[in-house]
Amino acid sequence: MKNGLFIFLAILLYSCSSENGNSVVGDKLTVFYDAPVEEELAEQIAVFWKENDLLTGKKQDLKIVPDGDSFVLQIIASYPIDDFDMPFEERKLLLELEADLHEKITDYPIEIVICNNQFKPIYNID
DSSP: OHHHHHHHHHHHHHHHHTTTOEEEEETTEEEEESSGGGHHHHHHHHHHHHHTTOOOSSOEEEEEEEETTEEEEEEEOSSOOSSOOOOHHHHHHHHHHHHHHHHHTOSSOEEEEEEOTTSOEEEEOO
């Protein structure tokens, strides 16, 4: 009985932890990715986030998703949003962040998308 319960809990924990694929974790930042070939990019994004003082001290979840010849960096919004509207200055800063990520990390364009807590897009920066 105990062995069956242990196996059930292990499978449950594994399925919960793999819901968003693999991840690179550092402090309160998690960068999720699906394919093993994206692990290096996820690590580079995590380092970039730290080196550029983008850590907020609060939990941050990001996910890198391939999109043809580019990548989408999904960022979970820090608070629930029903009707999302981004001020011009914040949008401008995120466009600059896109350009920095492309210039300093990868030869592929990176598009930033703001998402809900399940990585469903709610606002496209571009």
